[in-house]
Amino acid sequence: MTNEGILEARLDKDAVRGVYTVIAPIYDFWALLTEVRARRRALELLAVRDGESVLEVAVGTGLTFVEILRANPSGRSEGIDLTPAMLERARRRVARDVPSARCELSLGDAYQLPFAAEQFDAVYNAYMFDLLPQEDFARVLSEMRRVLKPGGRLVLTNMSKSDRWYGELPELLYKVSPRLMGGCRGVVMAPFVEAAGFRDIMRETVIQAGFPSEVIAARRSP
Numbered sequence: 001m002t003n004e005g006i007l008e009a010r011l012d013k014d015a016v017r018g019v020y021t022v023i024a025p026i027y028d029f030w031a032l033l034t035e036v037r038a039r040r041r042a043l044e045l046l047a048v049r050d051g052e053s054v055l056e057v058a059v060g061t062g063l064t065f066v067e068i069l070r071a072n073p074s075g076r077s078e079g080i081d082l083t084p085a086m087l088e089r090a091r092r093r094v095a096r097d098v099p100s101a102r103c104e105l106s107l108g109d110a111y112q113l114p115f116a117a118e119q120f121d122a123v124y125n126a127y128m129f130d131l132l133p134q135e136d137f138a139r140v141l142s143e144m145r146r147v148l149k150p151g152g153r154l155v156l157t158n159m160s161k162s163d164r165w166y167g168e169l170p171e172l173l174y175k176v177s178p179r180l181m182g183g184c185r186g187v188v189m190a191p192f193v194e195a196a197g198f199r200d201i202m203r204e205t206v207i208q209a210g211f212p213s214e215v216i217a218a219r220r221s222p
């Protein structure tokens with residue numbers, strides 16, 4: 001599976017913020033229909049151990065972040081997101097589901113992570129690269145690499161491409177209007193992850209309700 005034919009990203013950062021402000025109240029429903037399986041697999045591969053430093057980039061409404069917190073009660077857990085409405089939902093979810101959690105949730109941009117170098121044992125990111133222009137992948141991956149400790153774990157999941165006939169449906173909807181797909185189109189991240197200085201790269205495809213996701217696990221090379 002390659003990035004041949006990857007569609008152009010059609011929402012800039014302000015438009016992304018606008019779309020996710022509008023869909024924040026219904027995002028969890030969409031995620032339940034199309035993303036639960038990939039998210040579960042990504043968490044398995046992230047394999048958070050208590051006491052670690054873990055960062056989730058683009059934490060959204062906190063669907064996975066609360067699972068990270070449950071696995072890491074005495075460690076350091078940080079989450080950032082570009083959209084205040086999504087972050088506010090994540091804050092409410094944490095307060096409701098893991099009230100004793102030690103964590104920080106902040107507004108932030110994946111292009112310029114607000115952390116010093118080599119801070120985290122693991123970085124997790126879901127359904128964000130499928131929103132970004134392909135020409136920005138290297139820059140954002142290099143930020144993730146910068147904040148990871150050498151040997152640290154990176155786990156990504158994204159809307160992806162599939163050889164099955166129904167794999168065309170999400171792309172078709174995106175062509176009609178990117179907003180129908182929350183701005184997401186299929187991407188294949190493994191070649192970019194390798195070029196950004198990661199090793200031991202593993203890629204799986206998980207299909208739910210006809211929507212293909214990829215799950216990628218890798219380690220930062222020293």
Ligand SMILES: C[S@@+](CC[C@H](N)C(=O)[O-])C[C@H]1O[C@@H](n2cnc3c(N)ncnc32)[C@H](O)[C@@H]1O
Pocket residue numbers: 016017020031057058059060061062063064080081082083086108109110111125126127128131182
């Ligand atoms: C499809 S949602 C995924 C949310 C969450 N990761 C999940 O899997 O449930 C995309 C999220 O990416 C965030 N996002 C998009 N561009 C970003 C950027 N440059 N930096 C940080 N967050 C970003 C959006 O605000 C939105 O919350």
